[in-house]
Amino acid sequence: MSEEFLAGGHSADEVVRIGDTVHRAPASPFAARVLSHLESVGYPYAPRHLGVDDRGRDVLTHLPGRTTDHPTQRAEGAYARGGEMLRALHDATAGHPLAGGAECVVHGDPGPFNTIFRDGTPVAFIDWSGCAPGTRLDDVAYLAWTWCVQSQGNVPIADQAAHLRELRDGYGDIGPDDLVAAMVGRQTRIVDHETTNRDDPSLTATRREHAENAIRWAASDRALILEHRELLLAALR
Structure with a gap:
């Protein structure tokens, strides 16, 4: 075949x-x-x-469907469903030996690029290579950032804030300040890690270019969050 x-x-x-x-x-x-x-x-x-x-x-x-990279490709209720999907993963692994003493098993990279959608509705996470014992907040912060916040694509900040609220409500009780701080923390770790990779001459040119793109992505989205922090916090309250 x-x-x-x-x-x-x-x-x-x-x-x-x-x-x-x-x-x-x-x-x-x-x-x-x-x-x-x-x-x-x-x-x-x-x-x-x-x-x-x-x-x-x-x-x-094989899971039929597609990934998405813009809110126009997602149906009503998609953000709440994404939060529910991640919460179900964390609940299914909390206290299990696989969690290794941590809160739960996290997907590690549950962005929309690793989520299958059908008719705009998320149905499954793919690419589980980054799953590991971890904390709920770190995983949901990455979900919230990559699904809801984007400095590119001409998405009004009010819409981004509404998506963030919907996703948080779908997941469950997470404090506004904790979530926003964790999102910025994930972005900062990516910037720091990929800066090291970009400046490493032993890596291939392709890998260093990937690092430069990742730095630009994370830094731009972090700047957007910091600029509109109060609006995002208000939406989460």
Whole structure:
């Protein structure tokens, strides 16, 4: 059966569709265990891990749909659903041995580029290579930033604030100051980490260019949050 290259996702080097399955560069045994646990508890917002193929690639169920990069591609209620999906992940792993003593297992990179939408409604997170024990707030802050805040795309700041409120309400009780501070914290960590990569001569030119783009993205969105911090906080109260 032929392989069809799949665009989308955020970090996988190789992702192909073969029939009703997706084959991708292996993530980690931990990610496979997390997906198996989520299947066992009936978590519906993730692909199922089906094993490894003869080339050592992870085999996952194919989830039809598309990723999004602008609010115009998302349906009414999409932000609340995204928050609910992430909350369900955290609740399904809280207190489990996979969390390793942390609050829960976090997806780690639950941006809209790692979320499958159908008719504008999110249905599943993909690319679980970054899942790990972690804190709820850090994960939901990244979700909130990447889904709701964007300095590019001509999205009115009032709309961004409304999306942020909807997503937070979908997830559950998180304090406004805590959420905004955590969003800025995630952006700052990306700027700092990717600055190190950009300035590392041992990395390829392609990787250093990726680092420069990531710095520009995170720094621009961070500046937007800091400029409109009070408006965003008011929307969350």
